[in-house]
Amino acid sequence: MKLINLENRKSATQKALKFLGLFVLAISLFAFTSCRSDDDPADNDFFAGTYKGPISYNDGSTTMTKEDGSVFVTKIASGTKYNFRFSDGIPNLNGVEFKKEGDNVLVMVGATTTSYIRIDNNDLKILYMVDGKIWTANGKR
The missing domain is CATH 1.20.5 (Single alpha-helices involved in coiled-coils or other helix-helix interfaces)
Structure with missing residues (x-):
């Protein structure tokens, strides 16, 4: 027993x-x-945050639009590159390089008035064009 x-x-x-x-x-x-919404992507060694709002993608033959989509942003090991994981089947953007602009803003290296990605602790703005493909996002955390 x-x-x-x-x-x-x-x-x-x-x-x-x-x-x-x-x-x-x-x-x-x-x-x-x-990730707290007051975390600053420009000043953190590690950053992960979700921005919600309208997103879209167009590759010339397919157009995808979602008014209540999301983009999950992560800073990768290099310290200056970020990945953007879109919801709703929109292809991801990976390894985009950024530079700090001002105190709390990151802007894509090589940004122009017709192709840019801008991140701060509250907002994400994307108008990114490459090889005939266009991604857009206007998200908030």
């Missing part, structure tokens, strides 16, 4: 430890992926 009770205790302890491990993992992932 004592052997069965010991095995039951081990099983209960293992279940409790497994639950605790999953709980800690879930909290860690939430803390790692969440």
Whole structure:
């Protein structure tokens, strides 16, 4: 009988430890992926934030538009490049290089009046054209 009770205790302890491990993992992932809306993409070594608003894409044969879309922005390891993950099946933009302009604004390197990406802690503005493809976004956090 004592052997069965010991095995039951081990099983209960293992279940409790497994639950605790999953709980800690879930909290860690939430803390790692969440980003306060007052985080400044220009001053953080790590930045991840979601901007919501109208987005669109056109490649000459396909047009995609979403009034309530989103763009998830992440700063990649280089420190000056960012990735833009669009919702609703719009292709992503990856490895776009930025420079700091003013105190809290990032502007795409090589930006012109007809092709630019601008990020700050509250707003994302995209009018990006390359190889006949056009991405747009006007998002807020």
